Amino acid sequence: MPTSQYASSFGRLQAISLNLLSKEQMQNLMKAKDETEMIKTLGSTWYQPEIEKAASLFKESELLEVALNRHLVYINKIALEATPFNGKSAVRAYLSKWDIYNIELILSAKSMGRPISETESFLVSSRNVPAGISAGNISHDEMKIILSQTGVDGVVNQLVKYNYGPILMQHLETYQKTGDLGPMMSALQTFYYHNLFESLKFFQGDEGLIRDYIRAEIDKKNVLSILKAKESNLDKDLVAKHIIEGGKMTKNELLDVYNAKDVPEIVGRIENRFMLVNALAQYKKSNSLIDFEVALDKFINSEYVKKLKNIALSIGTIFYFIINTEHERENIKRIAYGKRYNLSADYINSLLLIE
Structure with a gap:
């Protein structure tokens, strides 16, 4: 049993966990009068780098969303790096939830006819870091290409090169007839959990x-x-x-x-x-x-x-x-x-x- 490897992971992540917001810091966020003040409060925490990077491009609620998403990508990258080899497949499988999240977000946006500018900032991705974090399946730039497709059909066709595409394709005709994305979303979630359970065998x-x-x-x-x-x-x-x-x-x-x-x-x-x-x-x-x-x-x-x-x-x-x-x-x-x-x-x- 490779306990020494997990002991190293435990020590590294315990040290990083000291940066998690304390109850006092969370209460300070509660006392903020609005999102702008919340961002200022978070500027003195471990969210500072991503807030500063996003500040020139986004304002208020979008800025907060982008900073939170990019910080999450960064932290999960650290977690994956800290995972011993025999546990990486399980962690990658779990983190692929963000690939699913992004795809669902894009499909919903396309179904409602919303433009790229109203969608990209909410993707859980960061430039030069895999959007879904899981083994770099879908990069940030590839997500932008997927976003640029016309309609749900275009997105599904663009995803054929990944494991998600064939799953979505099975339900594309149903969507075309009914306009209901539900079967696609359910199929993605079923695929995700099946892979996750497979990766967590004992x-x-x-x-x-x-x-x-x-x-x-x-x-x-x-x-x-x-x-x-x-x-x-x-x-x-x-x-x-x-x-x-x-x-x-x-x-x-x-x-x-x-x-x-x-x-x-x-x-x-x-x-x-x-x-x-x-x-x-x-x-x-x-x-x-x-x-x-x-x-x-x-x-x-x-x-x-x-x-x-x-x-x-x-x-x-x-x-x-x-x-x-x-x-x-x-x-x-x-x-x-x-x-x-x-x-x-x-x-x-x-x-x-x-x-």
């Missing part, structure tokens, strides 16, 4: 918790999908096409839950799994599904992510570091969202994932 024997974490993430996506579908009163057959398999809840279980008459009844049917009763009370006030997303995130963090740091001399070290940096990014984005829409400080605070 080469060292301590990947079980990570696999459970991933299954819980799939459940989260599926639960949010059926809640959103119920709000929109979508047909059950259409919902079935959007469900991702591989979670702890089977497709049949989820579709049975979807037979509930409304959102509160769905929550009641899955309460024994996810404890969403408090989120339901908040949802009745806000009428926003973000309350359920936050509750699910907190449940997963408590049940799975926190436990990863207890298996320090393993690949759990790497995943714990990566997931924590993702949580910090999400916290900053949620604070910015709250400032943008004048939400109360108490409500913004309730959205944050802070241990």
Whole structure:
């Protein structure tokens, strides 16, 4: 068992983790009056280099988004470099989520007819660093070529040279007939999770918790999908096409839950799994599904992510570091969202994932 290699990774990432925002720094962001002030506050943290690089090209919310995305790419590059050889395939597979994120963003933009200028700044990429981070599958410049294609068809054809293209091609005709990107998005997610599970086969024997974490993430996506579908009163057959398999809840279980008459009844049917009763009370006030997303995130963090740091001399070290940096990014984005829409400080605070 190559514990010495993971000991080195643990030491390196522990040192870097000292740069994560403290509770005090996060509270300072909460006290900022707007996103401009938030950016100034972040200018004295480890986000400073990316904020300074982006400041000449972007303003306010776009500047914050670009800086957060490029910082994430930089940090994940460090995490991948720190990973011993026998764990790199699993980390690369996990980080390919950002390839998927970028492709989904581009497809959505093309479907709605939005131009490059309104899309490029939100890609999780940085010049000279792979957009999806995973083995350099899709570079920043290649992403710009993909962005320049005309319509969804052009994007799919451009992606044929990558593993994602053939998967999307299978659903292109359906999109052309219906205008629904759902089957494409679901196929991408299914492909992503299948590859991730394959990469986490038990080469060292301590990947079980990570696999459970991933299954819980799939459940989260599926639960949010059926809640959103119920709000929109979508047909059950259409919902079935959007469900991702591989979670702890089977497709049949989820579709049975979807037979509930409304959102509160769905929550009641899955309460024994996810404890969403408090989120339901908040949802009745806000009428926003973000309350359920936050509750699910907190449940997963408590049940799975926190436990990863207890298996320090393993690949759990790497995943714990990566997931924590993702949580910090999400916290900053949620604070910015709250400032943008004048939400109360108490409500913004309730959205944050802070241990």
